[in-house]
Amino acid sequence: MKRAVVCGAGGFIGGHLVERLKQEGLWVRGVDIKQHEFRQTAADEFLQLDLRDPESCVRAVLVDGKPADEVYQLAADMGGMGFIHSAECEIMHNSLLINTHMSHAAAHHGVPRYLFSSSACVYRDQQPDEPDLTEKEAYPAQPDNEYGWEKLYSERVALAFQRNMGMTVRVARFQNCYGPYGTWNGGREKAPAAMCRKVAAVEDGGTIEVWGDGTAMRVFTYVDDLVGGIRLLMQSDVEEPTNIGADERISVDGLVKLVAEVAGKTVKIRHVDGPVGVHARNHSSERIRSMGWVDRHSLRDGLSRTYPWVKEQTEKAMARGEKV
Ligand code: NAD
Numbered sequence: 001m002k003r004a005v006v007c008g009a010g011g012f013i014g015g016h017l018v019e020r021l022k023q024e025g026l027w028v029r030g031v032d033i034k035q036h037e038f039r040q041t042a043a044d045e046f047l048q049l050d051l052r053d054p055e056s057c058v059r060a061v062l063v064d065g066k067p068a069d070e071v072y073q074l075a076a077d078m079g080g081m082g083f084i085h086s087a088e089c090e091i092m093h094n095s096l097l098i099n100t101h102m103s104h105a106a107a108h109h110g111v112p113r114y115l116f117s118s119s120a121c122v123y124r125d126q127q128p129d130e131p132d133l134t135e136k137e138a139y140p141a142q143p144d145n146e147y148g149w150e151k152l153y154s155e156r157v158a159l160a161f162q163r164n165m166g167m168t169v170r171v172a173r174f175q176n177c178y179g180p181y182g183t184w185n186g187g188r189e190k191a192p193a194a195m196c197r198k199v200a201a202v203e204d205g206g207t208i209e210v211w212g213d214g215t216a217m218r219v220f221t222y223v224d225d226l227v228g229g230i231r232l233l234m235q236s237d238v239e240e241p242t243n244i245g246a247d248e249r250i251s252v253d254g255l256v257k258l259v260a261e262v263a264g265k266t267v268k269i270r271h272v273d274g275p276v277g278v279h280a281r282n283h284s285s286e287r288i289r290s291m292g293w294v295d296r297h298s299l300r301d302g303l304s305r306t307y308p309w310v311k312e313q314t315e316k317a318m319a320r321g322e323k324v
Pocket of ligand 1: 007008009010011012013014031032033034049050051052073074075076077078079094098117118119120173174175176177178182183190
C-alpha cells in the first residue's frame with residue numbers, strides 16, 4: 001500500500017487532501033503543529049510536530065524507518081490578506097524554516113515524490129483587463145507581499161533539491177481556495193469565509209463592511225477541485241510549477257452579492273479601509289487543464305456548499321456570546 005504524508009493536515013486544504021487520499025486507498029500520515037480545529041482527522045496516523053525543527057521534519061517523512069512514498073508539504077503560517085499584511089515576520093521566519101527543512105529532510109532521506117504548495121501570490125499585481133499570466137511569467141519576480149516572496153523562494157529550494165538530489169518535486173501554485181472546514185474567523189480567514197460569516201451574522205437588509213472599494217477582481221477555487229488538481233499534478237511528469245485554479249472571475253462586491261443570494265438575504269455594503277491586496281489575479285490554468293483537470297464546481301455551487309457550514313459555526317459562536 002502506498003504511504004503518503006500530508007504536512008499541514010490539521011489545516012483546511014490538508015484536511016481535505018487526507019480525506020481524498022484515504023478514499024483512494026493510500027495509507028496516510030497527517031502532520032501538523034495542532035490537531036484539526038473543526039473535525040476528526042481521516043488519517044491512519046497523526047503526528048503533532050513543529051516542522052520549523054529539522055529533526056521533526058525527518059520524523060515526518062520516515063515511516064518505520066523508510067521514506068514515505070509521497071510527501072505533500074502544505075504546512076505554513078498562513079492566513080488571508082489581513083494576516084499577510086500584519087504578520088510579515090512570522091511568515092518569512094516560520095514558513096521559510098518549515099519549507100527549507102522539509103525539502104532537505106525529504107531529499108536527504110530518499111523521499112521519491114514531494115509536492116510543495118505554492119501560491120498565486122508569487123505573481124505581480126495585475127489590472128483586471130490584462131491577459132492571463134503563464135507560470136513562467138512569475139519572473140521577473142515582483143510579488144505583491146512577503147508571503148509571495150517566501151513562496152517563490154521556497155519553490156526554488158524544492159526545485160534545487162530536485163535538480164541536485166534526484167527527488168521528484170511538483171510545485172503547485174494554488175489560487176484562492178474556499179470550502180467547508182476552513183478558518184472562518186479570528187483574523188486568518190480568507191475572503192469567501194469572511195463574507196459567508198458576515199452575511200450569516202447580519203439581519204436581512206442589514207449592512208456589512210468590506211475592505212477597499214469592492215472592485216478588486218478575484219478567482220476562487222472550490223477545495224474538492226483544488227485537491228483533484230493536487231493529485232493530478234503529483235502523479236504527472238510535469239517538472240515546472242503549475243497553477244491550479246478556476247477561471248471564473250468576480251469582484252469582491254460581486255462575491256458579497258453572490259453569498260447573499262445563496263443565503264437568501266439582501267445586504268448593503270459599506271466600503272472601509274483595509275488591506276485589499278492586488279487589483280486582479282489572472283493566471284492561466286492551461287497547463288493543469290492540459291493534464292485533464294476540470295473544476296467541477298461553479299462559484300455559486302461551491303458557495304452553496306460552504307455557506308451552510310460557516311453559518312452553522314457563526315450561529316454557534318453567537319449563541320455562546322462570542323463576537324464574530
Ligand atoms: P491552513 O492554515 O488551514 O493550513 C496550514 C497548516 O499548517 C495549519 O494547520 C497549521 O497549523 C500548520 N502549520 C503552521 N505552522 C506549522 C509548523 N511550524 N509545524 C507544523 N504545522 C504547521 O492553510 P490552508 O489554506 O490549508 O493552506 C495550505 C497550503 O496551501 C499553505 O501552504 C498555503 O500557503 C497554501 N495556499 C493556500 C491557499 C488558500 O486559498 N487557502 C492559496 C494559495 C496557497
